[in-house]
Structures are given as structure tokens and as C-alpha cells.
Amino acid sequence: MPPVEEVKRRQRKDLHEYQGYDYLDAGGQGMVSVYMETDEHGKILSRVAAKDIYLDERHWKHMEWIDGLPADIGGMYRLQNQTTSVKPLRIEGHDVFAELRMYEMRLEFAPHADLWDTLKRCRATKVRVPEPFLWYVQKSMVETGVLMGEGDLVTSKTPWRILVHKDIKLDNVVLAPPLDNEFPSYPTPKVMDFGHVGEIYAGNPRPMVDQCWGGTHGWRAPERDPAYNPRGPMTQASDVYSVGLTIYHLMNLSLGGPPRLAQDGNPVFGDSDPGRLFSPTLQEVVRCMVQTDYASRPTFNYLHQFIAALFATPADQVDAMRIKALATHRLEDAERWIPDSELWRFELDYRQDMKYRLDTVCRFLEPEEEPEDVTEGVAGQFGKLKVAGKGKVKKAASV
Numbered sequence: 001m002p003p004v005e006e007v008k009r010r011q012r013k014d015l016h017e018y019q020g021y022d023y024l025d026a027g028g029q030g031m032v033s034v035y036m037e038t039d040e041h042g043k044i045l046s047r048v049a050a051k052d053i054y055l056d057e058r059h060w061k062h063m064e065w066i067d068g069l070p071a072d073i074g075g076m077y078r079l080q081n082q083t084t085s086v087k088p089l090r091i092e093g094h095d096v097f098a099e100l101r102m103y104e105m106r107l108e109f110a111p112h113a114d115l116w117d118t119l120k121r122c123r124a125t126k127v128r129v130p131e132p133f134l135w136y137v138q139k140s141m142v143e144t145g146v147l148m149g150e151g152d153l154v155t156s157k158t159p160w161r162i163l164v165h166k167d168i169k170l171d172n173v174v175l176a177p178p179l180d181n182e183f184p185s186y187p188t189p190k191v192m193d194f195g196h197v198g199e200i201y202a203g204n205p206r207p208m209v210d211q212c213w214g215g216t217h218g219w220r221a222p223e224r225d226p227a228y229n230p231r232g233p234m235t236q237a238s239d240v241y242s243v244g245l246t247i248y249h250l251m252n253l254s255l256g257g258p259p260r261l262a263q264d265g266n267p268v269f270g271d272s273d274p275g276r277l278f279s280p281t282l283q284e285v286v287r288c289m290v291q292t293d294y295a296s297r298p299t300f301n302y303l304h305q306f307i308a309a310l311f312a313t314p315a316d317q318v319d320a321m322r323i324k325a326l327a328t329h330r331l332e333d334a335e336r337w338i339p340d341s342e343l344w345r346f347e348l349d350y351r352q353d354m355k356y357r358l359d360t361v362c363r364f365l366e367p368e369e370e371p372e373d374v375t376e377g378v379a380g381q382f383g384k385l386k387v388a389g390k391g392k393v394k395k396a397a398s399v
């Protein structure tokens with residue numbers, strides 16, 4: 001085990017270029033902070049999200065390793081090693097302290113919080129999540145699915161081991177700044193938290209039960225549920241299910257759990273479900289993705305092509321045409337007067353939190369001050385920490 005002093009020294013070195021920090025989120029396994037580089041006036045020049053993970057023995061033992069790194073880190077490097085999609089959240093650096101069962105990752109900062117916050121805000125204000133944004137979430141998550149399956153959106157990589165995320169849910173999708181060339185009115189959804197990711201390949205020695213391990217209750221596909229016997233198979237269809245469920249709950253403004261099933265066993269939107277108010281195409285796609293039988297779900301590749309075709313030729317579907325328009329133009333670009341009361345319907349308002357503002361007040365790192373003792377500090381910090389409130393509705397934690 002490295003001496004605590006050594007750990008502290010390396011941690012300080014990693015952070016030497018940052019002057020400010022604030023906490024973003026803390027869970028059972030670690031915490032996420034934002035580090036900020038500032039100029040001499042305290043104005044923020046850049047931000048990076050630092051995810052510090054401290055695992056217990058059980059989680060460390062079950063964790064997979066990818067390219068010699070904890071899967072959380074190795075999986076992200078693999079996905080960003082291509083030029084066909086900017087949807088993977090960028091990882092800029094990392095440190096592993098195996099003897100302490102700790103690692104740190106430095107990630108592209110996503111300034112618009114996560115989909116769990118989006119859901120909470122929409123529930124609180126009783127506002128529907130805008131449908132074009134839901135398509136953007138769908139498209140981005142499907143793109144990540146294709147990358148996990150093939151390594152590249154255009155030319156499949158060979159050799160490539162399929163990655164299965166296993167913990168897809170609302171709070172594991174963060175919102176990065178909008179892109180100019182796709183859905184420019186909306187923040188860009190990026191799947192993250194690859195802490196439970198696993199590889200699929202012929203001859204994998206891990207027993208199927210182990211391969212199905214991980215994830216979050218209420219978000220796993222039925223074949224991965226501990227009650228399912230025998231468990232498995234572990235395929236990308238499990239991720240397709242969880243992506244479908246993410247959109248399903250955003251449509252229904254519900255908090256997780258399996259979809260409503262009709263008497264014939266097929267997923268449905270009930271008469272009184274808010275999901276009924278979305279376009280028939282979106283409802284249909286989502287219903288197919290959350291089929292109980294894994295073999296009946298569409299693949300990420302199929303969905304990728306389907307979405308591309310839908311936007312290329314929305315045909316006479318009014319909804320698809322409207323979504324296509326919103327997928328390529330900012331609302332402000334429209335050459336017509338839009339009453340203010342209508343504008344908000346198509347916007348997601350971003351987290352109104354000081355630390356997300358450019359000229360924010362933030363805590364400053366004191367270079368001369370010694371960081372707290374690492375081992376004690378963790379428990380101490382969690383004790384003191386006011387976890388950024390997830391409000392009255394409680395999100396489910398990963399196992």
C-alpha cells in the first residue's frame with residue numbers, strides 16, 4: 001500500500017492547475033467534484049469533473065478490468081478512441097491506487113446536470129419533457145450503444161469486444177453543452193458511469209451470474225434480474241432495454257421500475273399515462289425496446305438506422321417533420337414570432353446553480369493547506385457533505 005503522503009502528493013500534483021472546486025454529487029462509492037481553472041480575477045476559464053471512487057471489497061472484486069484499468073476508466077478510453085461520434089463523455093486523465101481500492105477520473109464537465117434532474121424538474125413543474133429532446137436522448141444513447149457494440153459508427157473495429165454498460169438509467173446520463181449540428185436547442189445527452197461495464201466475448205470464463213451482476217434495481221432487463229432463473233444471456237439487448245426504459249420514464253415522468261404490461265404481456269402506455277401524449281412513432285419504438293423477451297428487442301444498429309431514416313424522410317408524418325425541424329434549427333432561428341408562453345415548451349431550463357455559471361463564486365483551493373488524511377477524510381467528507389439534494393423523489397442506487 002502506498003504511504004498516505006504519496007497518495008496526497010499525487011492527488012495534489014493532479015490538481016495543481018486548478019484553483020477552485022465544488023462538490024457535484026456524492027454516493028455510496030465516492031464523489032464527483034468540479035475543479036475550475038480561474039484567472040487572477042477569479043473568473044472561471046475551464047472546468048473538469050473529478051470522479052473519486054473508493055470501493056468496498058465486494059465491488060472491487062466484482063469490477064471488471066479493461067486494458068489493465070478499472071472498467072469505468074478503460075471502457076471510456078475505448079469508446080473515445082474513434083472519430084465518428086462525440087457522444088462519449090471525454091475522459092482526460094486518471095489515477096489508480098489499487099492497494100487502496102481507489103481511483104480518480106478526470107472527465108469532461110457536463111454543465112447541465114443529469115437526466116434525473118431533468119425528470120425531477122419536469123415532475124415538479126408538471127411540464128412534459130419536449131419530444132425533440134427525447135429523440136435526441138434516444139439518438140445519443142443509441143449511438144453510444146453502437147459504439148459499445150462495434151467501436152465505431154461507420155466501420156466496425158476488428159478485433160472488438162462488445163461492451164455492455166449494465167447500469168443505464170436516468171442519473172447515468174449527463175447533459176453536455178449543445179452541439180451546432182444536431183438538436184442545437186438542446187443539451188447533448190452523454191451516457192456515463194461505466195463502473196459496471198463488462199465485455200462480451202467467446203470463452204469468457206466468468207460465470208453467467210457474474211456477467212449479469214451489477215446495475216440498479218428497477219432498471220435492469222428482466223433476464224438480468226436476480227429473480228430470473230437461469231440468469232442471462234448477457235447481451236447488448238439488456239442495454240437496449242434500459243435505454244428504452246430511460247425514455248419510457250421520461251415520457252411518463254415516472255421514477256423507474258418495469259414498464260406497464262398489457263394482458264398479452266406486451267409493454268403499453270396506459271390511457272392515463274402521460275406517455276400517451278407523445279407521437280405514435282416514439283411510443284412504438286420505446287415499447288419495442290422494453291420487450292420482456294430479449295430476442296424481440298431491436299438492436300442498437302437497427303435503431304440507429306431507423307432514426308437516421310426517420311429524420312431523412314419524415315414522409316407525411318407531421319410529428320416526425322416537426323421533430324426534424326427542431327433537430328436542425330434553433331427555435332430563435334425560426335423567422336416567425338413565437339409568443340413567450342410557447343417558447344418555454346421547447347426549452348429545458350438548465351440547473352440554476354451558481355457553480356454552473358461562468359462568473360460563479362466558488363470555493364478556492366488553498367495550495368499551502370494540507371489535504372485531509374485520505375482514509376479518514378473520505379468518511380469525514382461524506383459526514384459533513386450536504387449532498388446536492390435529489391429532492392423528495394429518491395433515485396435508486398447501483399448495487
Ligand SMILES: Nc1ncnc2c1ncn2[C@@H]1O[C@H](COP(=O)(O)OP(=O)(O)OP(=O)(O)O)[C@@H](O)[C@H]1O
Nearest residue numbers: 024025027029032049107108109110114171193398
Ligand atoms: N462529468 C460530469 N459532469 C457533470 N456532472 C457529473 C459528471 N460526472 C458525474 N456527474 C454527476 O455526478 C453524479 C454521479 O456520478 P457517477 O454516476 O459517475 O458516479 P456514481 O458513484 O456511480 O454515483 P451513483 O452510484 O449515485 O450512480 C452523476 O449522476 C452526475 O449528476
Ligand SMILES: [Mg+2]
Nearest residue numbers: 171172193398
Ligand atoms: Mg451513477
